[in-house]
Amino acid sequence: MIKQTQTKMFDFSDVGLDFCAGSKNKFPEVFKKMLATGFNPQTVNSVSISGSTITLTYGVNHGYVADRVLQVTATGGFNKEVYIDGITSNTVTCTVLDADTSGLTGTLSTKVASLGWELVYELSNIQIFKMKHIDDTERYVRFCFQNNASQHNAIAPCIGKTVDLQSGTITDANATPVNANVTTPFNNSNLRWEFSTYPHNLHNNWTYSQGVSEYGKGVCIGSPYHLIFMHNNYVGSLRSKTVAILPTSIPYALDTLEYPVIFGDTYTVSSWGTEGSYAYTARIGSHQVSFSNGINNNSGWLFDYYQKATDSFLPASIDSFNTTTTTPIFIYDNASRQLLGWCVGGLHVARYADSNYPPITSSATPSKTVDVDFQHDCYIHPLKYSNSVVDTIFLAAVVEEVKYGA
Amino acid sequence: MGLKIFRNLPSNQGLRIITAINSSQGSGKINGTTKKLGQNYSPVPVCLFRKDNRQLLWETKSKPDGSYSFRNVAVGLECFIVAFDPNNQYNAVIQDKITPYDGRVG
Numbered sequence: 044m045i046k047q048t049q050t051k052m053f054d055f056s057d058v059g060l061d062f063c064a065g066s067k068n069k070f071p072e073v074f075k076k077m078l079a080t081g082f083n084p085q086t087v088n089s090v091s092i093s094g095s096t097i098t099l100t101y102g103v104n105h106g107y108v109a110d111r112v113l114q115v116t117a118t119g120g121f122n123k124e125v126y127i128d129g130i131t132s133n134t135v136t137c138t139v140l141d142a143d144t145s146g147l148t149g150t151l152s153t154k155v156a157s158l159g160w161e162l163v164y165e166l167s168n169i170q171i172f173k174m175k176h177i178d179d180t181e182r183y184v185r186f187c188f189q190n191n192a193s194q195h196n197a198i199a200p201c202i203g204k205t206v207d208l209q210s211g212t213i214t215d216a217n218a219t220p221v222n223a224n225v226t227t228p229f230n231n232s233n234l235r236w237e238f239s240t241y242p243h244n245l246h247n248n249w250t251y252s253q254g255v256s257e258y259g260k261g262v263c264i265g266s267p268y269h270l271i272f273m274h275n276n277y278v279g280s281l282r283s284k285t286v287a288i289l290p291t292s293i294p295y296a297l298d299t300l301e302y303p304v305i306f307g308d309t310y311t312v313s314s315w316g317t318e319g320s321y322a323y324t325a326r327i328g329s330h331q332v333s334f335s336n337g338i339n340n341n342s343g344w345l346f347d348y349y350q351k352a353t354d355s356f357l358p359a360s361i362d363s364f365n366t367t368t369t370t371p372i373f374i375y376d377n378a379s380r381q382l383l384g385w386c387v388g389g390l391h392v393a394r395y396a397d398s399n400y401p402p403i404t405s406s407a408t409p410s411k412t413v414d415v416d417f418q419h420d421c422y423i424h425p426l427k428y429s430n431s432v433v434d435t436i437f438l439a440a441v442v443e444e445v446k447y448g449a
Numbered sequence: 450m451g452l453k454i455f456r457n458l459p460s461n462q463g464l465r466i467i468t469a470i471n472s473s474q475g476s477g478k479i480n481g482t483t484k485k486l487g488q489n490y491s492p493v494p495v496c497l498f499r500k501d502n503r504q505l506l507w508e509t510k511s512k513p514d515g516s517y518s519f520r521n522v523a524v525g526l527e528c529f530i531v532a533f534d535p536n537n538q539y540n541a542v543i544q545d546k547i548t549p550y551d552g553r554v555g
Binding site for chain 2: 044110126355356357362363364365366367368369370371391393395399401412413414415416417418419420421423439441
């Protein structure tokens with residue numbers, strides 16, 4: 044497999060996170076941990092080095108997980124992200140990808156590595172981070188977390204090029220509309236990321252184990268260039284949600300299109316107590332885009348829910364062993380459905396049909412698989428337009444490097 | 450208006466992913482080579498079975514160099530393999546107690 048540290052995966056159950064889609068009081072803290080600070084710090088008792096492989100031994104059960112990325116710092120000068128190959132309860136075996144272990148001496152400390160975003164503003168329910176556009180220029184991402192304790196757990200996200208760090212607002216006129224300076228997430232058609240549909244405060248401090256019977260599984264996958272959440276906002280089948288910020292390749296050198304694409308929920312709920320419909324929207328800056336080529340003339344569709352495969356597997360004459368293909372996500376201008384570009388990586392559409400598809404119940408999705416050629420971990424999650432599998436596509440979040448040479 | 454091109458990732462040409470739809474399937478792999486009188490031999494039909502209930506999991510044919518590979522098998526699932534002589538000159542051969550390795554690390 045291709046080991047890399049640029050893109051990381053976090054599970055909602057990770058030691059040091061331990062939250063569920065409904066635990067809204069925990070969200071600002073876990074966002075900060077995943078995106079910027081890292082989490083689960085531990086002190087290493089001893090280290091052994093064999094080539095590019097290092098084995099760290101702890102005096103306690105460390106809580107780290109194989110196939111993740113660990114930040115290792117040493118008083119001898121070593122300060123790198125390493126790939127976790129395997130664990131026992133008190134040891135972690137890792138690969139140093141550049142094979143340079145010099146400075147791995149003295150006192151060693153470790154933590155789960157963050158996505159590498161920088162927290163530049165934090166006050167109450169507002170956080171602003173600095174992330175990278177695919178050309179390595181900086182973008183600001185503002186998250187307005189839910190501050191009404193008895194409403195849905197939702198976030199109003201906004202991406203812009205400029206920021207006012209005194210007021211905690213995005214000042215870019217071409218930023219994601221409306222959300223630049225909101226103080227509470229909307230429940231109307233403005234873009235939001237919805238995590239829980241429960242309009243009450245009973246789940247606000249739930250741990251993962253408290254929430255797993257209601258919300259099932261949840262993962263976060265990202266890098267300095269992208270951020271994907273796959274979770275369920277309710278118990279049962281087809282309660283899955285995917286919201287994301289994805290790196291884009293847009294060939295037109297227009298200031299207004301030099302942003303990652305962001306997508307999330309946009310349906311209006313008559314009260315915060317109802318789930319509403321299943322409408323999603325996507326923006327590059329303030330420009331509304333779609334991932335649907337419009338062939339079905341459904342202007343409200345973010346994806347082409349009906350353009351599915353007729354069989355979930357390639358024919359045996361081409362490839363055996365239940366092999367499913369993925370396609371990149373193409374980005375169209377929403378009004379004209381002319382092609383603007385595509386998502387560079389991180390998230391793909393998996394070509395499933397209406398049978399032999401991955402799990403759709405909250406207890407089993409997102410489900411984990413692997414790609415055949417690069418052996419990257421892939422997380423598959425349904426995205427529905429109705430409560431029928433017929434109106435559902437499957438997204439594949441791949442734990443892959445999204446920019447080479449970064 | 451200029452044009453900007455970013456380097457494309459291999460995955461944007463489309464990935465092939467494994468779909469495991471039952472407990473016999475997963476990220477495990479089994480590799481081997483078919484031989485006749487010590488020499489690589491192909492194309493040989495090779496069948497993979499679960500050991501515990503003798504259920505046929507996959508069938509493939511060896512490549513011109515005699516190699517064959519099964520994937521989408523549950524890691525650690527005990528299996529056996531039966532290979533058949535396509536020319537019907539010899540009896541089928543069996544390799545028993547095979548355990549798939551994790552294809553992600555091999």
